Amino acid sequence: MxxxxxxxxxxxxxxxxxxxxxxxxxxxxxxxxxxxxxxxxxxxxxxxxxxxxxxxxxxxxxxxxxxxxxxxxxxxxxxxxxNYHSGEHASMVLNEEIDLRIFSSHxxxxxxxxxxxxxxxxxxxxxxxxxxxxxxxxxxxxxxxxxxxxxxxxxxATGDTSDTIDLGVRAPVEVAKGDADKADVLRTEWAKMTDTHQFMRLTSKLKMNRLGAYRIAGAPFVKPLAPIALNDALVTLGQQDTEIMLFVGNRGCIQIHSGPLNNIKPMGPWQNVMDPDFNLHLRADHVAEVWAVEKPTKRGPALSIEAFDAHGALILQMFGRRKESDKIDHTDAFRKVIDSLPALHPEEV
Missing domain, CATH: 3.40.1570.10 (HemS/ChuS/ChuX like domains)
Structure with a gap:
């Protein structure tokens, strides 16, 4: 708008x-x-x-x-x-409860x-x-x-008492950017990754973005899921008491919850997690695309469920939580949840 x-x-x-x-x-x-x-x-x-x-x-x-x-x-x-760490381009708060990635220019x-x-x-x-x-x-x-x-x-306090504010133009959502001619390069470089953070550098180098890359990467790297799969995942994870990492963000901040999702409560178009120290409020009707994603790391594959709206904006990401005592970047329970989710049928593409 x-x-x-x-x-x-x-x-x-x-x-x-x-x-x-x-x-x-x-x-x-x-x-x-x-x-x-x-x-x-x-x-x-x-x-x-x-x-x-x-x-x-x-x-x-x-x-x-x-x-x-x-x-x-x-x-x-x-x-x-x-545990706040300042950085020139990105900062963070990093502890068990408050876990933030901060992009201060915004x-x-x-x-x-x-x-x-x-x-x-x-x-x-x-x-x-x-x-x-x-x-x-x-x-x-x-x-x-x-x-x-x-x-x-x-x-x-700055001492500014004005009742008006000088605001700029809202930046549009970046549409999916992919290049089918570079699909083989994307897959080759994807398979070589040793850390999930390398993914954004890879897409930037290929002049793609996250959603554009997902749309052309194909198996075994990504699997398109039905939009209802996100809600199914939340409900199933809550029932199984499976620990995850759940990311919600915008241009200036990403906030992360690590732990289970216990108290799932739908209300109208909203699906909600209402736990004592963590709440999520999700407009389930905004979910247009859901992807199961696998990225290789030194400790094994990192698995995620990622949801986008109809404009291509990232809504949230969920990863299987890895504790220091674990050997890989996901739990078997999280993989089983992904495997149980409804796939996107060809006629829905």
């Missing part, structure tokens, strides 16, 4: 007052602005959006809820922002937000990209050190 810079702060506030229960992302899309414009119009406190400022300060706050989303999936994880607009709820005020910090789309949000919990959280917000 194109963003409309002509909408005034007064008009945005009027839309908010008329739709008090609507989710911020949905309302922003409805009126044609970036979500950050809603916060600016409501006078939310501006803070630094730099990960190097935010992440070290969060550690002192104790347990909080980390939220990373894209248009089709929301990933929520409770934990402490410990962390542009920051806000400290207080929202009144039926259970009292809810405090958060929220970061958006240049177009005003959410990159990462952090919400307080009952166990959060609120004095440390308040001190952090004071330290991060």
């Amino acid at each position: 194109a963003l409309d810079a002509r909408i005034s702060a007064d008009e945005i506030r009027e839309h908010i007052s008329q739709n008090p229960k609507m989710r911020a992302r949905d309302l922003a899309d409805q009126i044609g602005v970036g979500e950050a414009a809603l916060l600016a119009a409501q006078g939310a406190r501006r803070i630094s959006a730099a990960p190097d400022d935010i992440m070290p300060a969060l550690k002192a706050c104790g347990p909080v809820m980390a939220l990373t989303r894209n248009i089709s999936a929301v990933h929520e994880k409770v934990g402490v922002y410990d 962390w542009v607009h920051g806000f400290a937000v207080t929202t009144e709820t039926d259970n009292g005020p809810r405090h958060s910090i929220q970061v958006f990209d240049a177009a005003g789309d959410a990159i990462h949000k952090v919400f307080t919990r009952d166990g959060t050190d609120m004095a440390a959280f308040e001190a952090m917000m004071n330290t991060l």
Whole structure:
């Protein structure tokens, strides 16, 4: 959707007052602005959006809820922002609970937000990209050190009190890029991989992207699955208590859950995981393509289930979890789940 810079702060506030229960992302899309414009119009406190400022300060706050989303999936994880590593192009938070990959060039607009709820005020910090789309949000919990959280917000505050915000154009989703003439080269180089991180360098070298490569690679590297396979996988993994790694991301942040999926609860178009310290909210009706993917590594094949929407955007990835005591990059249980999933019939292609 194109963003409309002509909408005034007064008009945005009027839309908010008329739709008090609507989710911020949905309302922003409805009126044609970036979500950050809603916060600016409501006078939310501006803070630094730099990960190097935010992440070290969060550690002192104790347990909080980390939220990373894209248009089709929301990933929520409770934990402490410990073990932050800064990098020039990519940074990370790496611990058992909060596991993030951060691409700081997309962390542009920051806000400290207080929202009144039926259970009292809810405090958060929220970061958006240049177009005003959410990159990462952090919400307080009952166990959060609120004095440390308040001190952090004071330290991060920029003093900007404007109720408008200068937003750029939302970048379009990159469509699948493949080249059938390079299919043999892709397969040859794919078979030589020794680490999953080499895959993106390979596709970049061949001027492809992830989905484009999957569409031409063929067996034994990829297998197209029916769109319902993603939901089937979530349900089956939950029933079997199989540990996985589940990735949800956007241009600026990837958030990872490691562990089982236990409490699966569908609600309308949403399929949900509602575990005590991990929630996933998935728009199942957005799932257009699902792929079972196998990449060779030094420790054996890494298996994943990967889902895309109708525009070619990556919704999420799931991998069989490998513990240090294991010898390979997946569990037998995860492979068996993949083998049980419905394949995409030729007439569905």
